Structures are given as structure tokens and as C-alpha cells.
Amino acid sequence: MRAVGWIGVLAAVTAAVPGPAKDYADVQRTSLYVPVRDDTKLAVNIYRPASDGKVEEKRLPVIFVFTPYRARFKDKDGAIREVALEDGLALRSLISAGYVVAVADIRGKGASFGARRGFQDRTEAKDGHDLVEWLASQSFSTGKVGMIGCSYLGGTTFHTATTAPPALKAVFVGASDLDKYAFVRRGGITAQFNTRPDEPLSDDLASVPVDGDADGQQLKSAVAQHAQNTPMAALWYGMPYRDSVSAFTGNRFWEEVGVYNYLDAIQRAGIATYFWSNWHDEPTAQSILSAANLKGSKFLAGPGSHCVPPPGFDFTGEVVRYFDHYLKGADNGIEKEPRATYWVEGLDGKGGYARSDALPGANVTPMQWFLNGGRSGTARSVNDGTLGAKPDRAGADKFTVRYDLPGADYFAFWAKPMDDKGLSYTSAPLDKPLKLIGYPVVNLRVSADKPDADVFVYLDQVAADGEAEVVAFGRLALAHRKTGKAPYHVMGLPWHSGRKADVAPLPVGQQANLAIDLTPVSRIVPAGARLRVTIAGADPRQRNLKEIQQTPAPVFTVERGSAGGSWVKLPVAN
Missing domain, CATH: 3.40.50.1820 (Alpha/Beta hydrolase fold, catalytic domain)
Structure with missing residues (x-):
């Protein structure tokens, strides 16, 4: 129906x-x-x-x-x-x-x-x-x-x-x-x-x-x-x-x-x-x-x-x-x-x-967008990466985890934009509305200078006037990257077992793919708006942030461009 x-x-x-x-x-x-x-x-x-x-x-x-x-x-x-x-x-x-x-x-x-x-x-x-x-x-x-x-x-x-x-x-x-x-x-x-x-x-x-x-x-x-x-x-x-x-x-x-x-x-x-x-x-x-x-x-x-x-x-x-x-x-x-x-x-x-009759996330068509380099195609700041339907030349971006985060409400049930705390990749303005119903999934090809660190991903909708809101987010520790078969129906989403035998540090400098499902969305993104993927290493809603932060802070390298790089799949509905 x-x-x-x-x-x-x-x-x-x-x-x-x-x-x-x-x-x-x-x-x-x-x-x-x-x-x-x-x-x-x-x-x-x-x-x-x-x-x-x-x-x-x-x-x-x-x-x-x-x-x-x-x-x-x-x-x-x-x-x-x-x-x-x-x-x-x-x-x-x-x-x-x-x-x-x-x-x-x-x-x-x-x-x-x-x-x-x-x-x-x-x-x-x-x-x-x-x-x-x-x-x-x-x-x-x-x-x-x-x-x-x-x-x-x-x-x-x-x-x-x-x-x-x-x-x-x-x-x-x-x-x-x-x-x-x-x-x-x-x-x-x-x-x-x-x-x-x-x-x-x-x-x-x-x-x-x-x-x-x-x-x-x-x-x-x-x-x-x-x-x-x-x-x-x-x-x-x-x-x-x-x-x-x-x-x-x-x-x-x-x-x-x-x-x-x-x-x-x-x-x-x-x-x-x-x-x-x-x-x-x-x-x-x-x-x-x-x-x-x-x-x-x-x-x-x-x-x-x-x-x-x-x-x-x-x-x-x-x-x-x-x-x-x-x-x-x-x-x-x-x-x-x-x-x-x-x-x-x-x-x-x-x-x-x-x-x-279908639940949100069922009967959708995934639309893959790639994390690409800046519009100049050269070294870039943290905020000028792009999202595109086709991958551009292979490259890599680095960021150092930021722990100087704004205070969160005691019951902060929803995330706030984090584009100034990590790497951001933004699409061109949409030429027509885009209906998203379901779970976005992000694949990151990363390495780090620490064997374990946390990755947070945010999907933002950015209005024509620049106002941004987080529409979905997810998180994954490097050591918990292994996926497996879930003991229940997961609607095609990646499932991380979290069992001790499956949790392993990522050797320093070694690349790995992180499959991260984000919270579900239900919206029509209007023409003229842009979508943005932000990658960070900490979130202000972590109550134990002071206890778990690392010194010196981890440095991540994100591979972008090329089919083997990083991407997001958006749940596009008719």
C-alpha cells in the first residue's frame, strides 16, 4: 500500500x-x-x-x-x-x-x-x-x-x-x-x-x-x-x-x-x-x-x-x-x-x-553517495568535503578527536550538529525533493593511531540559509567493528555482535571498514537543501566522557573517493 x-x-x-x-x-x-x-x-x-x-x-x-x-x-x-x-x-x-x-x-x-x-x-x-x-x-x-x-x-x-x-x-x-x-x-x-x-x-x-x-x-x-x-x-x-x-x-x-x-x-x-x-x-x-x-x-x-x-x-x-x-x-x-x-x-x-502497511525502512531503494574531496580537489579544511553520486579521485582526510565539546542537557535525547568537531562532507543543493524513510547506513574506510577509539557519525540537513539540524546519527568503537548474523530480523542493517571473541583492537595504521547504521529518518528533504555527513570521535552526550578520553587524542584517517572509499546509503522512498 x-x-x-x-x-x-x-x-x-x-x-x-x-x-x-x-x-x-x-x-x-x-x-x-x-x-x-x-x-x-x-x-x-x-x-x-x-x-x-x-x-x-x-x-x-x-x-x-x-x-x-x-x-x-x-x-x-x-x-x-x-x-x-x-x-x-x-x-x-x-x-x-x-x-x-x-x-x-x-x-x-x-x-x-x-x-x-x-x-x-x-x-x-x-x-x-x-x-x-x-x-x-x-x-x-x-x-x-x-x-x-x-x-x-x-x-x-x-x-x-x-x-x-x-x-x-x-x-x-x-x-x-x-x-x-x-x-x-x-x-x-x-x-x-x-x-x-x-x-x-x-x-x-x-x-x-x-x-x-x-x-x-x-x-x-x-x-x-x-x-x-x-x-x-x-x-x-x-x-x-x-x-x-x-x-x-x-x-x-x-x-x-x-x-x-x-x-x-x-x-x-x-x-x-x-x-x-x-x-x-x-x-x-x-x-x-x-x-x-x-x-x-x-x-x-x-x-x-x-x-x-x-x-x-x-x-x-x-x-x-x-x-x-x-x-x-x-x-x-x-x-x-x-x-x-x-x-x-x-x-x-x-x-x-x-x-x-510497510514499516519505515522496508521497501526503500538505497541511494549511495560517496565521501569525496574538497571542491578544489586539494588539501582541505574540515568543513569542505563533498558528497556525490560518483566517487572522485582517491584520497584521505585526517582529524584529531576533539574533547572540548559543549555541555549537553541532562536528558539530551537528540544530538546537535558537530560539523566543527571533525570531518564534514556536504552535498550540492538538491535540485528536487528527496524522500527518506528508514535507516541511513554509513561505511567508513578508516585507520587510526590508537588501537581502539570511538567513531560518531551524524547526518545533517542543511537549509538554504545555512541552518542545520541532525536528522540521524550512529556510533561504533573501532574494536567492535566485526559484523555477524543477528539472532533476530534486522531489516538488512549491519549487526555488531559485541561478543568478547569478536572484539579486537585495530592495529595502528591498518585500514578497516566500519559499517554504521544510523537512527531512522522520516522526511522529505526540500529542493535547495543540502545533506551533510560529519565524522567525530566523541559526543557531548557521553556521560563518562572525562573518564574515557585519551591523551593524546586519537588521530583518524578517513579514506575517500574511489569505490573502495567511504560512503553513505540513504533510504529513498517513492
Whole structure:
């Protein structure tokens, strides 16, 4: 099916499908501790729809959210914040539409007891399983449960699904990963995600105690156990290889938390899956692969940043319709609609949503552009290399890694242009628009004066007035350059195993090819704009940059021109 503009499709869908009923203006909340299989007590808050102060007595389906960020807590001003009463995940609207919403704190966080062994590990997944089945057995429940979440909450949703609780019928997974090693240590390099310091115990002490804990003593006892939590950044930094054994967990933890190992369980159970992320968010690359590896999955991508409800799209309506179909049996046609809905920047000159049965990155034609020399064909500055459809004369460019980088935001979910920190290669202005949907892939022919160093690649769109924005980026350590066959479908992208036996320093001065897949793009680059590839050796979003920088800084040589040089393949869509 050819992707079409969202506006026309939206009109047709709206005319055919009535919007979700919003019959319940009130909410009744209760909270309690629920023991899981090892008797650890987890704090669960339950929100039941009500009208005119009276709770709905008939059985309703349940939406479950499993969070490390406190289900219910007092903010710095003393106001009570409740995840279920906000609508970033459509939870308040789901209550209004006739769902019970349950939000639980994971073990080791919030008001729950226990200590966190790992990060989205099998213990946590089994906890999710037990709570799903407990919720399904309650008198307010029809026995059908759905889950929704984004970021960590998307991960708890995805991992719980891998345990295939019989009552779990549908999940809506936002900004999570299929392969945690390939995400957290992409290309062998840890960067922004998942490496921040853990929250202090005082944050958990700000949780509101469950109803039966009037004096807060159980909350204090629970939080005291959180002091034994495994530190997250140290966990990730301590496992450089895919098959590393963690000093904290005593096993090959990357394998334990790789969802791709458990996809058959989700498929056999018949759990419906919907994946969501946004284009200015690094997990989108993993969300597309998650959808590609689960038959029948739906996919949504908006233009925003991390876990922001997609602007210009009825996100709440989509979530409610999805669960209405799979938990209430509503014949609303959502399962028959195109598989993918995604924002295309520049569509119709501004931007809009397209719908397609093909995921972004499928059914595209790679367009190869070569990294060439400067327009003079002689020695050049770092900013005047060119991109062209044909390679020019063979040559080489050198750059020294720059560590004098601008400070990054604490949550810098997206990269900024780095053209003044390395080598840049820029195309001529486009003579006609270029539609890019999918993953750009860069091949660099390089050598270095150090046996291991990091390479960062950025694809920029440069407007006619010179304003630039990063539209895709990737990273790879020299020692992690070896590619292999992935244990899941990678849509033709290079896959770096990261296993210890495959990681090897590059002898000084020896050339090697680096295959680097960039984050996916979805845009129409307008006529007159240019595309630019920048190569650098460090990124300001690396939280441990001071610890890993080398002195003296590495010097890279990039081979360009000729068919055996360096190039980028762009995913061109019709």
C-alpha cells in the first residue's frame, strides 16, 4: 500500500468509527500491598471508574502500568502526583472510557518492598506476570488485562509480555528496546541513555503510603530495602561485551534482558502488540525492529521527543480504540487499518502523517553517495568535503578527536550538529525533493593511531540559509567493528555482535571498514537543501566522557573517493 497523507485517512476513520465513550467523570482510588511469588510485597494503586460519587460495580477490563518512578508521590511543593490521573499515557481517558487502571511500583522503588537485582530483569518480568494475574482475578475485573508504558514503563510492559500471563491480551509499548545491548552499548559505546545516577532514597520516601499504612512505617521499611538496589550505571558500564558476566548479577545479563530471546512466547500467547516512539528519540530504531519481529504488530511514530504524545495525532483516541478492540471486543476496525502510522517531516511542505502497511525502512531503494574531496580537489579544511553520486579521485582526510565539546542537557535525547568537531562532507543543493524513510547506513574506510577509539557519525540537513539540524546519527568503537548474523530480523542493517571473541583492537595504521547504521529518518528533504555527513570521535552526550578520553587524542584517517572509499546509503522512498 502506498503511504498517504494522514488527514484524508483520518476523515474516513472518524466517519466510520464512533469515538470512545466517556461515561465516567469520577474515580475511586484504593491502594494496598500485593505479594508476588517470592512474597515480596509490591505497592499497587487501583483506580476504578465512578459516576456521581458511585463506583462502577460491573466487571471491567484492567489497564496495568508498572513503574520505577513512583505511582503516587508528593512533589517538592507537597502536592500529590498520580500517574493514573495524568493523560500522557491516556490513563485518565481510559478510566473515563470504562477501564480500571492499576499502577504498581516495581520492587526496590517507590513504596514497594524488595531490592532491584537488575534493570528490567526476569525477576521484574515475573513480578509483572504475577500482578497481571492478580488483577485479572479481582472482583472488579473481567479477567482481561492490557498494559501500556513508555521508556522504562515501556520496558516493564514488554518484559511482562514475554512471560505470557494468560490474562494479558494487548500491550502498547513506547520507546523501549528489543536488544538492550545494541541499545545501551550501541556499537560498543555507552552514551546518554540508562547511565545517569540512581535517584536518592529520599525520592522513594516521598511516595504516598498505601491505604493500610497510616503511619508510614511500612513505607519506611520498604525504602530501607532499596539501599540494596543494584546501581544501574555501574551495571551497564561493567559489561563491555554482549557475553560479559555481570559482577552484580553473576550471569550474562545482556542476554537475560534481551527481549528478542522471548519473542516466541509473546507470539504463541497471541498478545497483541503496538509499538510507539518519536523520530527525535533514539529508541525509535529499536521500536521499528520490535514491530518487524512480531507478526501483526502496529507501529506509530510522531515528530516529538522522548515519550511525548505525538503532536497533531489523536493519541488518546488511538490508545482507547486499541484496547477497546482487544479487551472489550469492539468491532471498530483498528486491526484492519494500515500497520504503520508515522510523521513525515516536510510532507506537503510542512509535515504530516502517512499510513502504510510497510514499516519505515522496508521497501526503500538505497541511494549511495560517496565521501569525496574538497571542491578544489586539494588539501582541505574540515568543513569542505563533498558528497556525490560518483566517487572522485582517491584520497584521505585526517582529524584529531576533539574533547572540548559543549555541555549537553541532562536528558539530551537528540544530538546537535558537530560539523566543527571533525570531518564534514556536504552535498550540492538538491535540485528536487528527496524522500527518506528508514535507516541511513554509513561505511567508513578508516585507520587510526590508537588501537581502539570511538567513531560518531551524524547526518545533517542543511537549509538554504545555512541552518542545520541532525536528522540521524550512529556510533561504533573501532574494536567492535566485526559484523555477524543477528539472532533476530534486522531489516538488512549491519549487526555488531559485541561478543568478547569478536572484539579486537585495530592495529595502528591498518585500514578497516566500519559499517554504521544510523537512527531512522522520516522526511522529505526540500529542493535547495543540502545533506551533510560529519565524522567525530566523541559526543557531548557521553556521560563518562572525562573518564574515557585519551591523551593524546586519537588521530583518524578517513579514506575517500574511489569505490573502495567511504560512503553513505540513504533510504529513498517513492
